[in-house]
Structures are given as structure tokens and as C-alpha cells.
Amino acid sequence: MSGAFAQQADTAPNDFEQPIRVKSDEQFVDAKMKTSVFEKNVMIRQGSLLINAEYVKVDAINGKGKEVFTIKGLPASYTQRLADGSNVEARARQIIYDIGTRTIALEGDAELIQNASTVKGDSIIFDMQKEQMRAQGNSGNDEQVETIFTPESSDDEGEPKGSVSNSQGNEPE
Template structure:
């Protein structure tokens, strides 16, 4: 009887684990299946050129993905779901929940989001916080799906790529999320 119950418990745990993993994968993929919503104080565009500019309290959301900026240029010349969003701010910010439930937070003076490639490029005072590490430098390229980054300093810059690994970074990530939430609520 004990062996049978142990076997049933082990089977249940395996099925539950598989379901949890699939649910996490769905959360991540679900972001990109949701519509992209954009709000701002002002907006103007050119339908022939397929370009729009949004200014003042700009916020883009797509599922858990969120970009905030002072100014945003959207180019749709490549077609549907291939838009390129260029956000400018002091700093502009990006947040998104990852497949494991943790958050990634990024800030920079210029953030470029390529929707088709799911790539975020950060330039100017670039910062990336994920799990228990942070990176600060001049520019960072972040692949959202692969959760991979490439960071480098500008050739004329004195600022090197600084990576910090510690538990306090996770706390800073949470604080950054809280700060972004408070700014949104204003």
C-alpha cells in the first residue's frame, strides 16, 4: 500500500510540475499574443509613411510588457506585428514578467523595441535588472524570448560594463517596479 501511494504521489507531482511549467510558458508567450496598447497626452502621425509620434506620459503595454517614456516614435512601415517603437526619456523604462514569474526591469535614455524580433535595445545610461544581478553601461541589447543580453560601453566612454551579483539587486528590482507603479498611478 505504501509503495502504491508513493507511486501515485510521485506521479501527481510530475504531472503538477509539467502543468506548472506549461503555465509559465503560456504566461510568457501570452504577452506577445495580446494587443499592444498605447496611451499618451498627444499623438500625431502620417498614414502614408506609417509613422506616429506620441508625447507626454507615454505608456505601451502588451500583456505584462510595459514601456514608459516622455516621447515615443512608432514606425509601422515593415507591416503588422513588425512595428518598431523608439522611446525617449530621462530615463525611459521597460518592465516585463519572465516565464519563471520574476521581473526584468530596464532603463535608458533611449529604448528601441523591435516587436517582430522581440529585442529591446537600451542606449544612454542603460541599466538592466534581472533576478539577482544588474548591469549598467552605455548600451545593452536584450533578447526578450531568450532572456539573453549583450552589454558594451561606447568607444569614447570611460564607463565600463558593471555587473553586480547579489541578493540586494533583487530588492532593487522590486523597488524599481514599485516606483514605476507609483508613477503610473499619478
């Protein structure tokens, strides 16, 4: 994991203790199967965590506090304020938010932005509790994971902001 993503990944205080609110144009609940489906203009909020999508399925079969949200959009997006006041942002065609493990899995054209760094890949898993991120490229298309570090702007002497691109394949750990 890059140093930029290792820093300050704590979420805003009490986010995970807040109720999860879901708004949508349409909702369907199957109490027997313990699933809910939300469609069209879906917005999920839990403290500072905000997810926007077109389709969300919530599987609550494992009980309260262990729900799994399968979120789809073109793209679906996720934003959360960190303890230091900065935001982490993500987008992908599909996001799986696992309440029990406090992980966000981004699948399909995945992108995660934190501080001045951006990671792009076919899939990214962000563990909010362990402060860890793992990304994979799409080996079928020879697409690698790309990390972009954007340095902070220097003093007011007019030096431009730059970026460094670091494409990485499957490196041993």
C-alpha cells in the same frame, strides 16, 4: 551572458500575442508614411510588458507585427513579468523595441535588472526570445560595463546581504 540572466528569461505566457496599447497626452499619425508619434506621459502595455516614456515614435513601414518603437525619456523604463513570476526591469535614455525580432535595445545610461543581478553600460541589447543579453561600455569615456550580483539573503542568522561588482571591458568571445 551571466548565469543570472540566462535563467528564466521566458516572458509571461502570451505577452507577444496580446494587443499593444499606447496611451499619451498627445498623438500624431501619418498614415501615408506609416508612422505614429506619441508625446507626454506615454505608456505602452502589451500583456505584462510595460514601457513608460515622454516620447515614442512607431515606424510601421515594414508591416503588421514588424513595428519598431523608438522610445525616449529621462529615463525611459521597461518592465516585464517572466514566466517564473519575477520581473525584468530596464531603463535608458532611449529604448528601441523591435516587435519583429522581439528585442529591446537600451541606449545611453542603460541598466537592466533581473533576479538579483544588475547590468549597467552605455548600451544593452536584450533578446527576449533567445534569452540573451549583450552590453557595451562607452569607449570614448573609458566607461566599462558593470555587472552587480547580489546574493540572496542567507538564513535568519542575521548575515548581511552583500554584492559583488564585476567590471568588464571588451573581452573576446
